[in-house]
Amino acid sequence: MPEKQIKTLAKETAIYGISSILGKFINWLLVPLYTYVLASSADYGVVTNLYAWTALLLVILTYGMETGFFRFANDNAENSGAVYTTSLISIGITSILFAIVVMLFRHSFAAMLGYEKFPEYIAMLGVIVAIDAFASIPFAYLRFKKRPVKFAALKLLFVALNVAFNLFFLVACPAIAKTSPTLIDWFYRPDYGVGYVFVSNILSTAIQTLFLLPYIFAEKLDFRFTLLRRILRYSLPLLVLGIAGIMNQTLDKILYPHLVSGAKGAAELGIYGATSKLALIMLMFTQAFRYAYEPFIFAKNKDKNSVQAYADAMKFFVIFSLLIFLGMVLYIDVIKYAIAPEYWSGLGVVPIILVSFIFQGIFFNLSLWYKLSDRTMVGAIISIIGTIVIVAGNLWLVPRYGFYGCAWAEFACYGLIMLISYFWGRKVMPVPYNLKSIGFYLIVAIAIYIVSQNINYNSLITNLFLKSILLIAFLTLIVHQDLPLKNIPIINRFVKR
Secondary structure, eight states, X not given: OOHHHHHHHXXXXXXXXXXXXXXXXXXXXXXXXXHHHXXXXXXXXXXXXXXXXXXXXXXXXXXXXXXXHHHXXXXXXXXXXXXXXXXXXXXXXXXXXXXXXHHHTHHHHHHHHTOTTOHHHHHHHHHHHHHHHHHXXXXXXXXXXXXXXXXXXXXXXXXXXXXXXXXXXXXXXXXXXXXXXXXXXXXXXXXXXXXXXXXXXXHHHHHHHHHHHHHHTSSOOOOOHHHHHHHHHHHHHHHHHHHHHHHHHHHHHHHHHHHSOXXXXXXXXXXXXXXXXXXXXXXXXHHHHHHHHHHHHHHHTTSTTHHHHHHHHHHHHHHHHHHHHHHHHHTHHHHGGGSOGGGGGGTTHHHHHHHXXXXXXXXXXXTHHHHHTTOHHHHHHHHHHHHHHXXXXXXXXHHHHTHHHHHHHHHHHHHHHHHHHHHHHHHHSOOOOOHHHHHXXXXXXXXXXXXXXXXXXXXXXXXXXXXXXXXXXXXXXXHHHTXXXXXXXXXXXXXXX
């Protein structure tokens, strides 16, 4: 990959990454807040379960149109405005219809999900999902127009608002209620608890959408039904792919209350949900890479050097994923204080989930072969196989091993679909991935992890010092093998060429 293109991809990944990582990190700080402030882990289990449903519904309501927009906008740049507005109107209509249905039947949906006392939770989440689905196209438009700074600013705006509203309702209001209840008793209910998580979300989403309006109307409305049919023909298989993909991420949290019922199930789901969030840093990196990489592969497709570029991108993705993995597992004794001690019984799932996220990221990197060859149905088939694995894994493992069964089912799911995609893709678009180098880093990372598990002195400082030496050794290896200091911006100023 030419140096200029590497820098472009790195720059955009950095901007998307900073916004995504910073945004998700700030939002992640809500996890400690919830674990320390909410009445019990069962309350956080409610948040985990309903947001799992939200993630699934969001994929359904976007029905692959983001990727479809990139595919057709890049193919026909002069008509990209028509592609944008056609996609936007389509998503807008379906989102409005969804919101209306949820509002009308909120009591029925609440009863089905076991929240019959709180139908307003369902109503709020229905509106949130509808707005987020609609906003996905304007955000895709910003990525297409190479405006990562504006994209990042709007994403961070939502995060800042959401954190502020959560702090207001869950921390400030209870304090005010103790000293001056008359100031807030006209809108605040001390017993509403977890409901304010969803109130904060809907308020933040609404305000973010107002700031997104200039980009919603950035192009002249030009709806073309024939174009929509072409986009849908490409995108609808991605809906199957997306549903299967998100189910692979969230189905365990949807199924858990049915596999382990009652208060025990809700409490264990809360523990699993909170400890899973500790592994979110890996998902942040994967998401940041995806934001820059998806437009990159479509734009790069016509370049004769594209295949080598894809191979290089994969290698560096794996290297930095392993670095994040080691950083998390080596310092878990410090990171665990991010959640309340009540949740520490679930820390053992963190390494399993981290590796699952690495598999997921590699699978996304591999997905370029069926996206670029317009064989999106193949991706759907592979993801459906993963869904079958995760359903079977949860049904078999959860009754025996609790939430550890969820983690191992996810591990098996992503590991299998990663391998299937790799071997299938070799027949269609053989990319010269440097498996020798990737395998070498993988073996070293595994060895460091095994050694670290045997560092168990009574002194936390001693443990951290020894584990830091291991991490520095891995960093030194990366610099020596693939990332000389002279190639790193800023640092290269202090290194002789």
